[in-house]
Amino acid sequence: MIKNKGIFNNIYKNLVTPILKTDTGIDAEYLTNLSLSLLTFCSNNRNWPLVSRMIENLNQEFCVVDNRLHQKICGIDFFNPVGLAAGFDKNGDAANIWRDFGFGFAEIGTVTKFAQSGNPKPRLFRLAAEEAALNRMGFNNNGAENLVKNFLKQGVYLKKNRKNNCLGINFGKSKITKLSEATEDYLTSIKLLIPYCDYAAINVSSPNTEGLRKLQDPILLKELLREIKNLDNCPPLFVKIAPDLSFKDIDDICQLISDENIDGMIATNTSLDRLGLEQRKIKQTGLLLSEENGGLSGKPLQLKANQIIRHIHNIDKNINLIGVGGIDSPNSAWERICSGASLVQLYTGWVYKGPQLVPNILNGIIKQLNIHQLSNIKEAIGSNLEWIE
Numbered sequence: 001m002i003k004n005k006g007i008f009n010n011i012y013k014n015l016v017t018p019i020l021k022t023d024t025g026i027d028a029e030y031l032t033n034l035s036l037s038l039l040t041f042c043s044n045n046r047n048w049p050l051v052s053r054m055i056e057n058l059n060q061e062f063c064v065v066d067n068r069l070h071q072k073i074c075g076i077d078f079f080n081p082v083g084l085a086a087g088f089d090k091n092g093d094a095a096n097i098w099r100d101f102g103f104g105f106a107e108i109g110t111v112t113k114f115a116q117s118g119n120p121k122p123r124l125f126r127l128a129a130e131e132a133a134l135n136r137m138g139f140n141n142n143g144a145e146n147l148v149k150n151f152l153k154q155g156v157y158l159k160k161n162r163k164n165n166c167l168g169i170n171f172g173k174s175k176i177t178k179l180s181e182a183t184e185d186y187l188t189s190i191k192l193l194i195p196y197c198d199y200a201a202i203n204v205s206s207p208n209t210e211g212l213r214k215l216q217d218p219i220l221l222k223e224l225l226r227e228i229k230n231l232d233n234c235p236p237l238f239v240k241i242a243p244d245l246s247f248k249d250i251d252d253i254c255q256l257i258s259d260e261n262i263d264g265m266i267a268t269n270t271s272l273d274r275l276g277l278e279q280r281k282i283k284q285t286g287l288l289l290s291e292e293n294g295g296l297s298g299k300p301l302q303l304k305a306n307q308i309i310r311h312i313h314n315i316d317k318n319i320n321l322i323g324v325g326g327i328d329s330p331n332s333a334w335e336r337i338c339s340g341a342s343l344v345q346l347y348t349g350w351v352y353k354g355p356q357l358v359p360n361i362l363n364g365i366i367k368q369l370n371i372h373q374l375s376n377i378k379e380a381i382g383s384n385l386e387w388i389e
């Protein structure tokens with residue numbers, strides 16, 4: 001086979017990167033939906049000769065295969081530790097294609113029991129100079145039943161028959177459901193999707209659904225998690241937390257995770273803190289970031305999200321951690337792993353840096369394993385080892 005010479009990376013650098021250099025121009029949500037439509041088409045038609053050739057090329061360009069990157073966590077095979085974070089593929093439209101971008105896993109959702117349109121637009125803003133984003137999407141998604149249909153349409157097999165396509169599903173509460181009835185809302189969606197999800201992420205940390213973060217209160221969270229754990233064939237559970245919790249609140253959640261035998265945590269979601277960007281203006285609305293609603297993601301979140309991973313790992317090494325927030329380079333992914341994350345996820349950094357980021361991170365990790373003479377990525381987790389050039 002002729003070696004693919006970075007065709008997709010070149011296309012991205014020439015067509016998409018220039019758009020991402022400014023806040024204005026093509027709307028951020030429109031651009032996301034446009035790219036997702038293209039990927040949806042490919043995911044739905046993988047077997048068409050032209051599409052299948054394209055996917056083969058994609059695979060060749062972005063996939064890195066190395067046994068040292070493989071981990072089994074809660075019985076799930078993760079062929080590499082880099083995943084797509086929740087929110088990009090909310091309806092699982094392209095669920096069959098993320099592995100071809102080199103991801104070791106993808107988190108689909110957030111999905112809710114009821115279909116919902118989310119907050120009024122515009123609701124996603126680029127902060128180009130800071131390589132960050134502000135979003136207040138509000139769980140726009142087509143609902144749990146539709147996600148099942150979408151999986152069937154793409155030939156996403158039941159998890160027991162799937163090979164090398166690890167999918168987590170992120171569950172949230174529907175906007176119209178009262179907080180006091182949240183448990184039933186989560187249970188309905190999870191029950192429908194159990195056959196498809198390798199793990200379930202319980203999202204109690206989105207800042208864009210009123211009251212949702214109250215479910216991080218240990219008493220409410222315990223009730224919710226107990227009910228979910230009681231489901232037949234309950235998949236491994238990961239609780240996704242906000243970066244705006246105090247360390248004391250995080251300690252209480254960790255205690256609960258340990259007491260209730262929950263499999264792990266995902267840290268973190270987007271931040272309500274403006275992380276030094278309070279005076280930054282959103283060009284489209286003319287308002288300051290301190291005056292805007294929504295969660296901040298990307299580079300400004302890196303430090304905080306890493307501190308939280310380090311904190312959790314220091315207090316309980318048995319909690320499996322997925323680190324997310326501001327990861328945008330091999331160095332920052334390595335730091336997150338050495339702080340205690342077994343797996344990492346990308347969203348904003350992947351958009352700004354392009355799909356080449358995944359193989360760059362994986363090759364960077366392999367290089368560090370060699371330099372530090374480690375035989376598997378597991379040995380790096382929580383090791384505090386430095387990145388060496």
Ligand SMILES: Cc1cc2nc3c(=O)[nH]c(=O)nc-3n(C[C@H](O)[C@H](O)[C@H](O)COP(=O)(O)O)c2cc1C
Binds near residue numbers: 139203269297345
């Ligand atoms: C546009 C957008 C939509 C998102 N939607 C969700 C979501 O539906 N559920 C969720 O758990 N996280 C969602 N997130 C948060 C990401 O999964 C991630 O936790 C956060 O952005 C930090 O990672 P990053 O700095 O790499 O983007 C969203 C983020 C963005 C930018």
